[in-house]
Amino acid sequence: MEHSKEVLLEIYRTMTRIRAFEEKGAELARTGKMHGTLHLYSGEEAIAAGVCSCLRETDRITSTHRGHGHCIAKGADVKRMMAEIFGKSTGYSKGKGGSMHIADISKGIIGANGIVGAGMPIAVGVAFAQKYQNEDNVTVAFFGDGATNRGTFHESVNLAAILNLPVVFVCENNHYGMSTAFAYHSKNKTVSQRAQAYDIPGVRVDGNDPVAVREAASEAIIRARAGEGPTLVECVTWRHHGHFLGDAGLYKSPEDEKYWRGHDPIPVFEKKLLEEGIAGQAEIEAVQAETNAEITEAVRFAEESSYPESSVIFEDLYEEIPADFFMR
Amino acid sequence: MAVMNLRQAIQNAMDIEMGRDPRVFIIGEDVGRNGCSFGQYNGLPDKYGDRRVVNAPISESVITGMGVGAAAAGLRPVVHHDFIDFLGCCFDEILNQAAKLRWMLGGQMLMPLTIDVFAGGGSASASQHSQSLEALFTHIPGIKVVTTSSPADAKGLLASAIRDDDPVMIIHNKGLLGMTGEVPEGEYLIPIGKANVVREGSDVTLVSYSRMVHECLGAADDLAKEGVSAEVIDLRSLVPLDKEAIFASLEKTGRLVIVHEAVGKSGFGAEVAAVVAEEALDLLDAPIRRVTALFSPVPYSAALESAYFPDKSKVISAVKSLGLVKQ
Ligand SMILES: Cc1ncc(C[n+]2csc(CCOP(=O)(O)OP(=O)(O)O)c2C)c(N)n1
Ligand SMILES: [Mg+2]
Numbered sequence: 263m264e265h266s267k268e269v270l271l272e273i274y275r276t277m278t279r280i281r282a283f284e285e286k287g288a289e290l291a292r293t294g295k296m297h298g299t300l301h302l303y304s305g306e307e308a309i310a311a312g313v314c315s316c317l318r319e320t321d322r323i324t325s326t327h328r329g330h331g332h333c334i335a336k337g338a339d340v341k342r343m344m345a346e347i348f349g350k351s352t353g354y355s356k357g358k359g360g361s362m363h364i365a366d367i368s369k370g371i372i373g374a375n376g377i378v379g380a381g382m383p384i385a386v387g388v389a390f391a392q393k394y395q396n397e398d399n400v401t402v403a404f405f406g407d408g409a410t411n412r413g414t415f416h417e418s419v420n421l422a423a424i425l426n427l428p429v430v431f432v433c434e435n436n437h438y439g440m441s442t443a444f445a446y447h448s449k450n451k452t453v454s455q456r457a458q459a460y461d462i463p464g465v466r467v468d469g470n471d472p473v474a475v476r477e478a479a480s481e482a483i484i485r486a487r488a489g490e491g492p493t494l495v496e497c498v499t500w501r502h503h504g505h506f507l508g509d510a511g512l513y514k515s516p517e518d519e520k521y522w523r524g525h526d527p528i529p530v531f532e533k534k535l536l537e538e539g540i541a542g543q544a545e546i547e548a549v550q551a552e553t554n555a556e557i558t559e560a561v562r563f564a565e566e567s568s569y570p571e572s573s574v575i576f577e578d579l580y581e582e583i584p585a586d587f588f589m590r
Numbered sequence: 591m592a593v594m595n596l597r598q599a600i601q602n603a604m605d606i607e608m609g610r611d612p613r614v615f616i617i618g619e620d621v622g623r624n625g626c627s628f629g630q631y632n633g634l635p636d637k638y639g640d641r642r643v644v645n646a647p648i649s650e651s652v653i654t655g656m657g658v659g660a661a662a663a664g665l666r667p668v669v670h671h672d673f674i675d676f677l678g679c680c681f682d683e684i685l686n687q688a689a690k691l692r693w694m695l696g697g698q699m700l701m702p703l704t705i706d707v708f709a710g711g712g713s714a715s716a717s718q719h720s721q722s723l724e725a726l727f728t729h730i731p732g733i734k735v736v737t738t739s740s741p742a743d744a745k746g747l748l749a750s751a752i753r754d755d756d757p758v759m760i761i762h763n764k765g766l767l768g769m770t771g772e773v774p775e776g777e778y779l780i781p782i783g784k785a786n787v788v789r790e791g792s793d794v795t796l797v798s799y800s801r802m803v804h805e806c807l808g809a810a811d812d813l814a815k816e817g818v819s820a821e822v823i824d825l826r827s828l829v830p831l832d833k834e835a836i837f838a839s840l841e842k843t844g845r846l847v848i849v850h851e852a853v854g855k856s857g858f859g860a861e862v863a864a865v866v867a868e869e870a871l872d873l874l875d876a877p878i879r880r881v882t883a884l885f886s887p888v889p890y891s892a893a894l895e896s897a898y899f900p901d902k903s904k905v906i907s908a909v910k911s912l913g914l915v916k917q
Contacts, residue, residue, distance in 0.1 A: 297892055298714040349714070349891030360716045360890030376718035377676070378648050411647035412679070439648050441624035447647040513624035569893035575886050587885065 273472045277307040279553040280331045286557045298360045303331035305502035308527035310335035312475030322370040322401040324381035329374025337369040344560040350567035357570040379412030386418045389427040400428040400486040408439020423460045428486035431494045436501045441513040457494040469497030470527040591772040597630040599741035603748040617644040618670030627672045650679035658687045661703040674709040688757045689732035703757045710763035717887035722852035728829045734758040735828045739803040741771045746780030763801040785832035791821035794845040799825040802849045809905035844875035854882035879908040
């Protein structure tokens, strides 16, 4: 598979944008400038960036509690994302959703989700609607290794398989669900082998290599678009932070941590771009400076935005506020 | 007495109950050696081993359903879920299995299952991690539902739940995780089905439970300065409900304000109000008031949480609306 310079640089830009967003979030939350529970995506950027590099704007994704990276890679506006996490009225959900509920329907982002494993059935439904309406769009469901033990994973893969739906199941195997290791919570050595149980293709790739991710995702997406049904793509990776900001991650072994920090997807990809002559040092630095500036601007936007009026509480609940909401 | 926080009190109860009854075990996500979310079961895996402290995959259905099976087969399971919001993922196991199995099978076995969960908001955790869903479960015949408002209550009610032969859901509140208090040492049981009069008063009865008990106590302090004497009742147990405690208080006060963190519509306050209206209307000198969350999902922004949740000042306004204080 050929990858143009533009595509590779765009993937790199997405990865640095995600990293800058996450690390700025960590800094703001640590210093108390931002509230809420943050599940950071740092270390896993190659997956969202690689997969979404194969998607059209009209394709859809569902995401997880660790969803900032997916949203950014699928084209969400970092200003509105940051404002949402700040709880401001200019956020994607008017400040009602926060970090775990970011979505941009216009960009095909059906939403992050606070319930582990909840995105997969929704993705199946979105893919069903795409097929039903004769679109040639596909849906990607992102989820973690821990989520593969929910019934929703098994039910979703099976239904998508029997109905031949245009879904790609992308598992981000970062070795842990909270503090519980994959090696403990799964008897299977890999997630991808679970595909066999449902007679669909399953592949396993280095989730810290955006090109490997892109190649696997591209094949799965082409299959899905051609009406050949779902694929399970397992991307093996590592989260740099704890489960959420504030979890020190003491359960991770120092050797693993050291190994994976040495395979940080961003510097590794940078090196590849330089060594293969795809980009020069100046280009790399320019991208970094630009994405950092975008995030600085996003924070400024969020800080300057106003908090929502309490009237938004009753907005979006029903088409019309029912009469019985008001006391006599 | 010892001073403990909520986590320590829960751990203390589990430790004592596991120590005295080998049939007691706990299963839940992340209750293993690496430490669980709120830290309340840390240390137990080392003491009791993986056989009795079972770390589970993210599989709410089987965690709860296996508790039903293990209870049917003679054990006394404690099924732990970090957030009551996640019970949506195992509603069948609660609704159709735990609650009904014994009855449907003509009482051929007991169902001594404890479901231990945390509810509550106020920590910017948004709609799927902040709910107070107790009323969903009080609507299901066959399950007892208790709530905790202090470390001592958490200890005494958890121990009673474990020793109870019926399914008991025990609901703690995340907003009280930082609370410390005096806790009796050694075996300590609080009877399920009995309310706790936490403050005596003669002008108005504030009926509450869980975190809102503290907002009621704060309101009672402030009201006292304005010459209003509020009695505060912590129901502790919703099913069964200590109706007599409410009636006895209304005999003195004649006024009822019900306060809970959950939304009002079809909330547990509606049940309390209906019971009083049906059985003790003659005791009332004023309309019943409810102080509850607004009828919407829990919003994320701190700016919205304060408008959304009931608090001390909303309790005071409700009491004043009964004409007790010149406004
Ligand atoms: C149904 C449900 N159960 C439990 C949780 C609590 N929880 C939040 S994230 C998480 C771990 C998820 O692990 P994984 O799927 O591997 O995703 P990762 O956090 O590693 O990205 C858990 C248990 C939840 N949000 N929803
Ligand atoms: Mg994981």
